[in-house]
Amino acid sequence: MEQEYRKNRIKSRISWVIAVILAVFAAVVAITPFIFMVMNSFKEKFEMLTKGVFALPEKLNFANYQEVIEGNFLKYFFNSVIVLVVSLALLLMISAFASYPLSRFKFKLNGFVYAVIVACMSIPVHITLIPIFKMSQSMHLYDSIWALIGPYVAINIPISVFILTSFMQQIPKEIEEAATIDGCGKIRIFFSVILPMAKPGLSTLAIYNGVNMWNEFIFGYTLTQSQGNRTLPLAVWEFQGQYSMNTPMIMSVLTLTVLPMIIMFIFAQDKLIKGMAAGAVKG
DSSP states (O other), X not given: OHHHHHHHHHHHHHHHHXXXXXXXXXXXXXXXXXXXXXXXXXXXXXXXXHHOTTSOOSSXXXXXXHHHIIIXXXXXXXXXXXXXXXXXXXXHHHHHHHHHHHHHOOOTTHHHHXXXXXXXXXXXXXXXXXXXXXXXXXXXXXXXXXXXXXXHHHHHHHHHHHHHHHHHHTSOHHHHHHHHHTTOOHXXXXXXXXXXXXXXHHHHHHHHHHHHHHHOOHHHHHHOOSGGGOOHHHHHHHHHHHTTTXXXXXXXXXXXXXXXXXXXXXXXXXXXXXXXXXXXXXX
16 A cells, blocks of 8 residues: 555656646747747847847837837727627627526427537638628728727627526526516526526636627728727738838837736736636536
């Protein structure tokens, strides 16, 4: 018994060491591009060529950030914020309304409707570009930030309903039955019981879909034309053409673009982890 205990203890320590090594390696791989980007954003125009791309900047050059902010960057930024906030609000509301009956009610078309929604996840996004482009023109929404909201919501509904339906199915039915005994109707149960208990799942969806919407490029490029109606990913593309010979300036644009998502994740990572953990455990 003692010998077997020692073997298991050694195996446990080896597994722990391997896990730590892999975690450190993954962290280094993930954080190195960000450090490289921030470090080079403070360099002078030709400093990367003369000093090397991995050398520390001689001094912190904030002129790159100042020039970027004084341009059209803030306009792109606020366009992205408006599209993100409105799209996320609509997406979470529609997904919650659809997931509740699919997860709690029993009716004939329940399985069929759910299967159709899940099947929509397999539709390639790019084949919808031309129909959505034509639709935005006919609705007189082309070349406006409002043209992006509909596609962003529609494309992310299938995965959101799929995740949220599974999450709501794990909420104990006894809680809903107790609310029914107290005289609550289905609408009251949804807003007072189901929705508050589904907050971890909604938070996870908000972070997951928020990052995708913030970084979305192809619909923004297709449905907008003027500079005043474009979003941040298009700003990166435009600045790349404008400052093609000034790599530190491009790094400054990239840093300002990813910074809001990093800040959001820092403050919301606990909710993301709780939502993922809660969705993985059967209720």
